[in-house]
Amino acid sequence: MxxxxxxxxxxxxxxxxxxxxxxxxxxxxxxxxMPVLGRVEPGLMPFRDLAMWPGLPRAAALSLGTGLAATLLALALTMAVCAGWQGTRAFRWLERALSPLLSVPHAAAAFGLAFLIAPSGLIARAVAPVAGWDRPPDVLILQDPLGLSLIAGLVVKEMPFLLLMTLAALPALRPVQSLATARSLGYGRSVGWLKTVFPRLYPQIRLPVYAVLAFSMSTVDVAMILGPNTPPTLAVQVLRWMTDPDLAMRLRAAAGALLQLGLTVAALGLWRLGEIVVARQGRHWIEAGGRGRNDAPLRTLSLGLGTLSAVAVILGLAVLGLWSVAGFWGFPALLPDALTxxxxxxxxxxxxxxxxxxxxxxxxxxxxxxxxxxxxxxxxxxxxxxxxxxxxxxxxxxxxxxxxxxxxxxxxxxxxxxxxxxxxxxxxxxxxxxxxxxxxxxxxxxxxxxxxxxxxxxxxxxxxxxxxxxxxxxxxxxxxxxxxxxxxxxxxxxxxxxxxxxxxxxxxxxxxxxxxxxxxxxxxxxxxxxxxxxxxxxxxxxxxxxxxxxxxxxxxxxxx
Amino acid sequence: MAEGLVLERLRITQGDTEMVAVDASVAPGEILTVMGPSGSGKSTLLAALTGTLAPAFTLGGRILLDGRDITALPPEARRTGILFQDELLFPHLSVGGNLAFGLPPALKGRAARRARIETALAEIGMAGFAPRDPATLSGGQKARVALMRSLLAEPRALLLDEPFSRLDAGLRGQIRTLVFERAQSQGLPVLLVTHDAADAEAAGGRVILLGRRDD
CATH class of the missing domain: 1.10.3720.10 (MetI-like)
Incomplete structure (x- = not known):
């Protein structure tokens, strides 16, 4: 053979x-x-130990919340951009700007974003003259306890991925014909796209969406850079236990890893449930026949956010480059005093x-x-x-x-x-x-x-x-x-x-x-x-x- | 009959459905035309003859070429040349490279091979075209190179899968005549698959009609 x-x-x-x-x-x-530690009796001790850790509810909630929010935002933004702009020159431009961003490593994109939004970052420096700051504002933007900056970091990195997966699936669905038919029946561009293309597109990008959800919930590197610290997300905490010099912590780490798996399965189940509800409501929405002719606000918003997302990564990389050659660079200065x-x-x-x-x-x-x-x-x-x-x-x-x-x-x-x-x-x-x-x-x-x-x-x-x-x-x-x-x-x-x-x-x-x-x-x-x-x-x-x-x-x- | 192409109770099935059933023989220099609407299994028949039938199909009967049973031979051992509707020149090779791909390795020596290709190009009125990118040729030039590439491989039969339907009317007759003449002068049995009655008429040989499979 x-x-x-x-x-x-x-x-x-x-x-x-x-x-x-x-x-x-x-x-x-x-x-x-764990025979290496001489433990051979099965028991629930690691889980009890895990449950005793006071940070657990918050860490678990952070994983679930940031993962679901990031996935929902990245998907909604990608779909809104496609619905409002597919086939236009602006769309091709955005596609060209976003595609290369797929290859930017998560850690680099996260650092770039951090250098932008930190209290001493580029944005604060740009605002400083107007706001009259002469020192970085005392607010916790980076690694904020709600994980908002973590969500932002995940969205700007996962959106290019979802967009590319969408672009790969689209041609077979002949969206141009669908949209032309819908618009000739009086539908607005975005609503026409959402009613004729999206229902057929989603099953094609379901697996990539699941991958984004699972990744966003359990990412370690992005969460270490942008995520909260006390407590961190569950995945980061599991890694801390894994790398603890005390080998007995590995048991607690394993229990935490299993909990992370359970959380991911639960989130996927919740997402699937959401899919069913959206599909049912969506059918009513489609059959109700609303034309949605005024989609200008939605289109402006989606293009604006899509551009912002691309600009955030590109500008972030630029700031990383600037810092790598910066001489003295005091706070309110927009640019370093010298390059070296x-x-x-x-x-x-x-x-x-x-x-x-x-x-x-x-x-x-x-x-x-x-x-x-x-x-x-x-x-x-x-x-x-x-x-x-x-x-x-x-x-x-x-x-x-x-x-x-x-x-x-x-x-x-x-x-x-x-x-x-x-x-x-x-x-x-x-x-x-x-x-x-x-x-x-x-x-x-x-x-x-x-x-x-x-x-x-x-x-x-x-x-x-x-x-x-x-x-x-x-x-x-x-x-x-x-x-x-x-x-x-x-x-x-x-x-x-x-x-x-x-x-x-x-x-x-x-x-x-x-x-x-x-x-x-x-x-x-x-x-x-x-x-x-x-x-x-x-x-x-x-x-x-x-x-x-x-x-x-x-x-x-x-x-x- | 020993010479030529013989399809002996050829039967192609997919699952329980019979796609094609043909019993025919084509003498050297003769042209057999197979006609039928799309979906009637014309291309499937040609795939069976070249040995590139998809595994989903089952083949019954025998295919004989000059008395040799080629039914179970791999495609490269059959010596059945094929021309498709598209010229399918290899886009990564030059015009000369495409012809060299067809030239048997038995002809040795770079200079000798190059000379053979130059002669072949001259025969089809394209002397000096060897270094050209096939993508820069006209439709008629592509068709001629594809024909010559097939003939250089010294086939024992020529299979034609609607090879003229892409060409515009003026060119079609010209290329058709060239293909038929070359096949006849080399004594090749030709099996032409087409849905164009003009092709069948120009071929002048017998015609087999295939039915639609869902009839």
Whole structure:
């Protein structure tokens, strides 16, 4: 039997095996079993211990509240922008501004936002002359107890993701025709879109929305930078217990991780319930026939907020850049007094090793992912496998099960088997998350390839592998490199898998950056976050540049 | 009959539904036209002949080419050339690269291969076109390159999947004549699938009609 035939099974094993093993590895200590500590009697002690922690209700409520609010806002904003502006020049402009932001690592975007909105941030500096401030206002904006800045950070980062997923699903729904029909019946643009396109679109982006919800509830790096501290969100607290020198705290951490999983499942259930209610109310709303001709306020609001969201990330990165080269920069001054490379000279050399490790881990995990994904897609064709909708669920599983729920278990397993703290363990952990994104990015173009090219090539005497190497792969160069760039951005941005499986001994740009969250010097934060962003951006630049160079004389490969 | 293409009680089914049933033979230099509306299984029949039938289909009967049973052979071993409605020139290769893809590896040496390709281009009135990007060719030029690419692979039969329907009226007759003439001069059995009566008339051979599958 051809080894290719085994590719789908192998891919699932590499991707879901660690999730399952990690969940088991969390489950056991959560119920008091941890042989390393000599605990072998199952019991509810860790949960009792967890319940005794006074911060628990607030931490759990924070996770739930910030996650639901961020998802709801990001989805509503994305849909409002699409409803009001799809097909217009403004929409294409916003699309172009938002798409690259997808690759900005979460930590860098969060730091950039922090540098904007902090009491001593750029916004306060801009307002200072008007308000008459000569020192930063004494308000808790950053890491506010309600998690508002955390929500803002999540919305600006998740909106580009939802928008891109929407743009991928839209063409098949032929929205232009639907909208034209609705408008010829007298419907306003936004209402027409919401009534004819949205109901068919939502099922297509449901899984990405679930992934956003699960991620927003359990993110660690963004919450460490923008989220409240006393108590933090549950996920951050679990990490604190995980990294506590007292190994007995691991039991409480495992119980907390399991609670996080339960919270996520509950939130997803609540969201599903919401979907049902909205669908029922929506049907009445559609059948009531309201035309909603005056959507100008909604359109202005959605475009304004969408632009604000893009500007926040871009401006944030600019401020990071400014801080990285800033000399003295006293409070009300809008710009630094002088520019200097001292920050780069001081932090740069120390970041060389983490940069190399970041690149190495990204390249190896992406290479593994590409081989597996291409093998899966090739097997689909050669053996006539039809991927079911269940397969899509499996693909999203690593993105929906909270990282903090299974990575602690995985770390304990790695610890027991002695592979923790190795680069190989970190690569394997990255692969869990790189694989789904590479697959999602490559599968549509790969499946969309005109198979008659293969029929022609084989009629001309090329074997199946000849077709693969000489025809399909060269024609797929652009989508393969794009998928690789997406994979690199995912790998570069990973915080928790790097920290836990690397056992703190495999520092990358991301772990270095997040480590600065608690009161790092601004110049160091600027340098580190900027390098992290560059590490995610460079592959995208190459993915654009290389095919343009290689195929500069091949017009047939310039688009699509 | 040993020479030519023989479809012996060929039957293609999907599940319990019969898609196509054909029993026919095409002598060298002869053109057999298969007509039918879209959805009648014309392209499925050609996929069965080239060996690229999707796994969902089941094939019964035998396909013989010059007396050799090719029913179970992989596509690359069948020597059945095919031209589609679109020229399907490989967009990543030059015009010369496309022709070289069809040229058998038995012809060795870069200079010899290049010379063979130059001759082939001259034969279709496109001398000097080897380094060109196929995307920059006109419709008629693309069609001629696609035909030549097929012929260079030395096929034993030529299959045509509505190859003229994309061309405009003036060009259509010209390319059709070129294809038929080249096939006849090389003694190739030709199976032409079309829904255009003019194509069938120009072919001048026998015509098989396929029914709609849901009739």
């Amino acid at each position: 051809s080894p290719l035939r085994l590719a789908p099974a192998l891919t699932l094993l590499v991707m879901l095996g660690p999730v399952a093993a990690g969940l088991a590895g969390t489950l056991l200590p959560a119920f008091g079993i 490379l001292a920050g780069w000279r001081r932090s740069g050399p120390a970041l060389l090793a983490p940069s190399l490790d970041t690149a190495l881990i990204a390249l190896v995990s992406v290479a593994c992912a590409l081989v597996l994904v291409v093998a899966c897609l090739e097997a689909e064709d050669r053996f006539g496998l039809r991927p079911s909708s269940r397969a899509l669920w499996l693909l999203y599983l690593p993105l929906i099960v909270p990282q903090i729920a299974f990575l602690p278990g995985l770390q304990i397993l790695a610890l027991v088997s002695g592979v923790d703290g190795t680069r190989a363990a970190v690569v394997a952990a990255h692969l869990i998350f790189v694989l789904p994104y590479v697959f999602l990015s490559l599968s549509d173009p790969w499946r969309g390839w005109d198979a008659r090219h293969a029929a022609v090539a084989r009629a001309l005497g090329a074997g199946p592998w000849g077709v693969f190497w000489r025809v399909r792969l060269p024609m797929m160069l652009r989508p393969v490199l794009t998928a690789a760039a997406v994979g690199c951005a995912v790998s570069v941005g990973q915080f928790l898998p790097t920290l836990l499986l690397g056992a703190g001994r495999v520092p990358t740009l991301t772990t270095e950056a997040v480590a600065l969250a608690s009161g790092g010097a601004r110049r160091t934060v600027g340098v580190t976050a900027l390098m992290q962003t560059a590490a995610a951006f460079v592959p995208f630049a190459l993915a654009l540049l290389v095919p343009a160079l290689v195929w500069r004389n091949r017009r047939g490969l310039h688009h699509g």
